[in-house]
Amino acid sequence: MQRYLVGGAVRDQLLNIEVYDKDWVVVGSTPEELLQNGFIAVGKDFPVFLHPDSKEEHALARTERKIGSGYTGFDCYFAADVTLEEDLLRRDLTINAMAQAPNGEIVDPFNGQQDLKDRVLRHVSAAFTEDPLRVLRVARFAAKLNHLGFTVADDTLALMRQIARSGELEHLTAERVWQEWHKSLSTQDPQVFISVLKDCDALHIVLPELDALFGVPQPEKWHPEIDTGIHTLMVAKQAALLSESLPVRFASQVHDLGKGITPQSEWPSHKMHCHTGLKLIQSLCSRVKVPNEFRDLALLVCEQHSNIHRAAELKPETKLKVLNKFDVWRKPERLKDILTCCMADSRGRTDFETIDYPQKDIFELAYQAALAVNVQDIINDGFKGAEIKAELERQRVSAIAKSKLKT
Ligand code: ATP
Ligand code: MG
Numbered sequence: 001m002q003r004y005l006v007g008g009a010v011r012d013q014l015l016n017i018e019v020y021d022k023d024w025v026v027v028g029s030t031p032e033e034l035l036q037n038g039f040i041a042v043g044k045d046f047p048v049f050l051h052p053d054s055k056e057e058h059a060l061a062r063t064e065r066k067i068g069s070g071y072t073g074f075d076c077y078f079a080a081d082v083t084l085e086e087d088l089l090r091r092d093l094t095i096n097a098m099a100q101a102p103n104g105e106i107v108d109p110f111n112g113q114q115d116l117k118d119r120v121l122r123h124v125s126a127a128f129t130e131d132p133l134r135v136l137r138v139a140r141f142a143a144k145l146n147h148l149g150f151t152v153a154d155d156t157l158a159l160m161r162q163i164a165r166s167g168e169l170e171h172l173t174a175e176r177v178w179q180e181w182h183k184s185l186s187t188q189d190p191q192v193f194i195s196v197l198k199d200c201d202a203l204h205i206v207l208p209e210l211d212a213l214f215g216v217p218q219p220e221k222w223h224p225e226i227d228t229g230i231h232t233l234m235v236a237k238q239a240a241l242l243s244e245s246l247p248v249r250f251a252s253q254v255h256d257l258g259k260g261i262t263p264q265s266e267w268p269s270h271k272m273h274c275h276t277g278l279k280l281i282q283s284l285c286s287r288v289k290v291p292n293e294f295r296d297l298a299l300l301v302c303e304q305h306s307n308i309h310r311a312a313e314l315k316p317e318t319k320l321k322v323l324n325k326f327d328v329w330r331k332p333e334r335l336k337d338i339l340t341c342c343m344a345d346s347r348g349r350t351d352f353e354t355i356d357y358p359q360k361d362i363f364e365l366a367y368q369a370a371l372a373v374n375v376q377d378i379i380n381d382g383f384k385g386a387e388i389k390a391e392l393e394r395q396r397v398s399a400i401a402k403s404k405l406k407t
Helices: 008-014 031-036 084-089 112-118 126-130 133-148 154-166 174-185 190-199 228-242 246-254 257-261 273-288 292-309 316-326 333-347 358-371 375-380 386-406
Strands: 002-006 023-027 040-042 048-050 057-060 062-066 074-078
Touching: 002 008, 002 084, 008 112, 023 084, 031 040, 031 048, 031 057, 062 084, 062 126, 126 154, 133 154, 133 174, 133 190, 174 190, 174 246, 174 273, 190 228, 190 246, 228 246, 228 333, 246 273, 246 292, 246 333, 257 273, 273 292, 292 316, 292 333, 292 358, 316 333, 316 358, 316 386, 333 358, 358 386, 375 386
Parallel strands: 023 057
Antiparallel strands: 002 023, 040 048, 048 057, 062 074
């Protein structure tokens, strides 16, 4: 039996970027032989084995034939006579269809190395259309490799469009959609995941709430880019520049969903969007099974971002109400995250990309001032029961009012 390093590890090594996980393909062997050699069997649909020492994934070389719908509708054939080239042929992109032998030699039957040089994401064969998950994977690789200059080949984009038209994307499970979206959030260009899905007509199927933002105008004075979809892409990029936090990046992407359902008669104004967006975020998150941590931050940012933008005009009482809403007293790390989303929103506009965001300082100062009010002092002063809370609020408001004077 022979084993080869395959897929992302070969690609990322040739690109000189960090390799996270190593996948191996084993040629000329059988499950029995691997088990005899101490490999541990995992995987339900096709046999994958963990190496006894490294625990890295080893799959037997296999071919796949489409038999049903969705990414699970495959008949896998694995046997000792499946060649390395046959296994590489079933892979999605040419840059993912290279193998490396133990002696370092690269096996590259589909010119993946040339496409790496040309910065092209290109499908391996027409069988690309057999698995709708590939649409999301390509969008995610486009996000991951955008900063190196990679784009999707026209022919590949056409096949992605064909998949979108076929109705097969509806068969993708929530877990798969979230897995790829989530991975895209940790790239340098999460906005590219959305824009590629838009370009291949998949966004309205997979994430219709985001798709609905395209074509919706905003007031030109505040939004020279006008289109809410374009604004959302810009905010997604700014969030990635400002924060490594994936919930922050996610919340920034969905903060304006309410603008997608503003009645046209009210355009370009969106007075209710902070409120109407909430139920869209709820339903999107439950459909795609977005973790609660992401959802909860997104809901707060959606509801409060307009308030935060107006920080300089808010009364101390209102500032305290906003802080209470965030539950900053029990979750102090939240304030920074929410303010970062709002800053990304502010910068995610044409010609505003480097603007200062003093609202952040105003709210941080207000928080620090309110935090300095000591409950114990209030109790020592003789307040009892419900009076304690009322006095605490009163003193916090007064502390916030003074903090404002100092700025
Ligand atoms: P990364 O690990 O950085 O996310 P990767 O390319 O290694 O990227 P994996 O999901 O680990 O992605 O898959 C390993 C390899 O298996 C891929 O490089 C590709 O060759 C192949 N592969 C995975 N999923 C598919 C798919 N849905 N269709 C075709 N080939 C696939
Ligand atoms: Mg991998």
